[in-house]
Amino acid sequence: MLDDVVALLACGVCGRDLARAGGALRCAAGHAFDIARQGYVHLASGRPAAVGDTAAMVAARAGFLAAGHYGALTAAVAEACAELVPGADAVLDVGAGPGHHLRAVLDRLDGAVGVALDASAPAVRSAARAHPRIGAVVADVWRGLPVRTGAVALVLDVFAPRNPAEFTRVLAPGGALVVVAPGPGHLAELVGALGLLAVEPGKTERLDAGLAERFTLARRNGISLPLRLTRAEVAALVAMGPSAWHTRPDALAQAVARLPERTEVTATFVLSRYRRA
Numbered sequence: 237m238l239d240d241v242v243a244l245l246a247c248g249v250c251g252r253d254l255a256r257a258g259g260a261l262r263c264a265a266g267h268a269f270d271i272a273r274q275g276y277v278h279l280a281s282g283r284p285a286a287v288g289d290t291a292a293m294v295a296a297r298a299g300f301l302a303a304g305h306y307g308a309l310t311a312a313v314a315e316a317c318a319e320l321v322p323g324a325d326a327v328l329d330v331g332a333g334p335g336h337h338l339r340a341v342l343d344r345l346d347g348a349v350g351v352a353l354d355a356s357a358p359a360v361r362s363a364a365r366a367h368p369r370i371g372a373v374v375a376d377v378w379r380g381l382p383v384r385t386g387a388v389a390l391v392l393d394v395f396a397p398r399n400p401a402e403f404t405r406v407l408a409p410g411g412a413l414v415v416v417a418p419g420p421g422h423l424a425e426l427v428g429a430l431g432l433l434a435v436e437p438g439k440t441e442r443l444d445a446g447l448a449e450r451f452t453l454a455r456r457n458g459i460s461l462p463l464r465l466t467r468a469e470v471a472a473l474v475a476m477g478p479s480a481w482h483t484r485p486d487a488l489a490q491a492v493a494r495l496p497e498r499t500e501v502t503a504t505f506v507l508s509r510y511r512r513a
Contacts, residue, residue, distance in 0.1 A: 237271055240349045241371030244326055248279035248375060248382040275364040276372035278357070279382035288356025288374075289333070289476075297476035298334040298362055300469065308461055309505055313416060314340040316509055317390055320412040320454070324348050324389035328406060330377055331396020333359045335366030341392065342369050351383060381406055390414065395477075398443075404450045404512060411512045413451055417443060419458050419504030426470065426501060430491045432479040440506050451510035459505040467492050470499055 237256075245254045247263035254261040254269075261277055262268045271277050289297070301310070314337075317327065324345050329338040332352035342350050352363035352372045364372035375382050377399045383406040391403045394416040403413055418435045427434045444453060465473065471492050474480060 237275055237277065237371045238349060238369065240326075240369075241351060244328075244349070244351055244383055244387045245277075245279065245371075245373065246382050246384045248281040251380070251382075253384060272361075272364075274361045276357075276360045276374065278374040280355070280375045281379065288354060289359055290356075290480075291358040293476055293480055294334055294356060294358040294362055296472040296480075298336070300472045300476055301334070301336040303469070305463055305465070305469070305473075306461065306503065309416065309459055309503075309507075310337050310340045312457075312459055312507055313337050313392070313394065313414060314344045316414050316455075316507060317341045317392065317412075318344040320414065320509055320511075321389045321410070326388040327351070327390045327392060328353060328381070328383055328388045329392040329394075330381070330398075330403075331355075331393060332363050332372075333394075335363030335370055335372070337394050338363070338370060338392065339367040341390075342367050348389075351388070353377070353381065353383075377402070398446065400447050400450045407512050409512070412454070413447070413510040413512070415443065415447075415508045415510065417506050417508070419460070419506045421502065422504045423473070423501055425499065426474070429495065430470075430474060430479075430488060431483060432474065433482060440508075443506075443508065447510060450513050452513050454509045454511050456506065456508045459507055461503040461505075463501045463503055464498050465501055466498055467495055470495060470501070473501075 247267050249267045250265050252263040260268045260270045327350045332354050335352045338350045349369045360372040360374045377397050381402045386408045391413045422435050
């Protein structure tokens, strides 16, 4: 793990600064956290409030994203980050998954380092290998972010939980938040056929309301991606998202088998850019 990334992190128990001590990170109070051989560190404390993605979900997401189906979304996220804070030196990706989007952001921000934070150990193991300037951390966003106050210029949140108070705390003055959420009608062609979760009405308005006390909306745009997916790709798309927790694997497999060999699907997203108030 890069020293530049270690300098951004805080103890998951007491919040004090961390420093490298051999193969571990240690704070002044004596709390120590081993750096795994894969290059990530587990900074979560206490019983987790959130359940992270399984290894199967992470593998499905990594494969689907690597195939380029959401390539236009990833490019738009990287562009938004570069426009908001072009000189950003540190980026925190909350709910980073395998680090796919953060990798693209770091490619646009020359010299910046990134913290890929996720509640899922399989996701963090993958993210640790995604880019040489990524440091990967297992942590629970609801229990506080193990990141120093004012340490990052950008917070990235793609289909992930949001903790506005903690986002504000870790952002430096002039910092920005980029949020991606599913848009109206996201994967509508599959919702009925496969029994997937639908996007609730008013989702964007609730997003703004939850951030209003701490962030000001700078810009928002919708992204619509027409996809033509094989049955295997549809199965991977479902397996990598929240519907994976709400569908029985056998029932899903049967429903996917009834689809045409290729299915026209529309993925819609809302990309929001916020300034720290």
